[in-house]
Amino acid sequence: AQSVAQPEDQVNVAEGNPLTVKCTYSVSGNPYLFWYVQYPNRGLQFLLKYITGDNLVKGSYGFEAEFNKSQTSFHLKKPSALVSDSALYFCAVRGQGSARQLTFGSGTQLTVLP
Amino acid sequence: DAGVIQSPRHEVTEMGQEVTLRCKPISGHNSLFWYRQTMMRGLELLIYFNNNVPIDDSGMPEDRFSAKMPNASFSTLKIQPSEPRDSAVYFCASRTGSTNTEAFFGQGTRLTVV
Numbered sequence: 001a002q003s004v005a006q007p008e009d010q011v012n013v014a015e016g017n018p019l020t021v022k023c024t025y026s027v028s029g030n031p032y033l034f035w036y037v038q039y040p041n042r043g044l045q046f047l048l049k050y051i052t053g054d055n056l057v058k059g060s061y062g063f064e065a066e067f068n069k070s071q072t073s074f075h076l077k078k079p080s081a082l083v084s085d086s087a088l089y090f091c092a093v094r095g096q097g098s099a100r101q102l103t104f105g106s107g108t109q110l111t112v113l114p
Numbered sequence: 115d116a117g118v119i120q121s122p123r124h125e126v127t128e129m130g131q132e133v134t135l136r137c138k139p140i141s142g143h144n145s146l147f148w149y150r151q152t153m154m155r156g157l158e159l160l161i162y163f164n165n166n167v168p169i170d171d172s173g174m175p176e177d178r179f180s181a182k183m184p185n186a187s188f189s190t191l192k193i194q195p196s197e198p199r200d201s202a203v204y205f206c207a208s209r210t211g212s213t214n215t216e217a218f219f220g221q222g223t224r225l226t227v228v
Binding site for chain 2: 045
C-alpha cells in the first residue's frame with residue numbers, strides 16, 4: 001500500500017518569511033514524489049518532483065523540496081513567501097515499480113499574509 | 115499545446131439526469147486519468163487508461179459511473195442517473211507512459227446535481 005500524510009490542513013505565514021509545507025509518505029521500495037499547487041477554480045499544477053539523485057529538488061516559482069529517506073518526508077519549502085503563493089498544495093507519491101498510480105495527500109491550504 | 119481540455123467547465127443538472135463530462139488529453143500523452151475532488155474525500159482517482167485501454171477502474175464509485183476512451187484524443191466520463199452526492203469537481207489528467215513523469219491536469223468540471 002502507499003499513502004501520503006499532510007499533517008497540516010492550514011499553514012499561515014507572513015510575506016517575506018520562509019515557508020514549509022510538510023509531507024510524509026509510505027510506499028514499498030523507493031518513491032517517486034511530487035508536489036502540485038491548486039489555485040481557486042483551477043486544476044492542479046505541477047511544481048516539482050523527486051525521482052532519484054540529489055535529495056534537494058528545485059521547482060517552479062522558487063519552491064524546493066527535500067527528500068529525506070530516513071524520515072520518509074518530502075517537505076516543500078520556499079525561502080521568502082509571496083502573497084501570490086497562497087493556494088492549496090498537494091503532495092503525491094508513487095512507489096517505483098508499482099502498478100499503482102499516484103496517491104495524493106489531503107492538501108494543505110497555504111495563506112501568506114501581507 | 116493547449117494543455118488538457120475539459121468540457122463543460124460547469125454543469126448543473128437535476129437528479130436522475132444523465133451527465134457526460136469530456137476530456138481531450140495533451141497530444142502524445144498515452145495515459146489518462148479521471149479524478150474527483152470533494153471537500154470530504156479530497157482527490158480520488160476514479161479510473162485511468164493506458165493507450166486507450168482502461169487499466170484500473172477500482173475507484174469508480176458505482177455502476178452509475180462509466181468512462182470511455184474511444185481514441186487517443188478523447189475521453190468521456192458518464193454518470194447515469196446522477197444523484198446529488200455526485201456533486202464535485204471532476205478533473206481529467208494526462209501524462210506520457212513513463213511512470214516517473216508528472217501528470218498535467220485540466221481545469222476541471224464543476225458538477226452540481228440538484
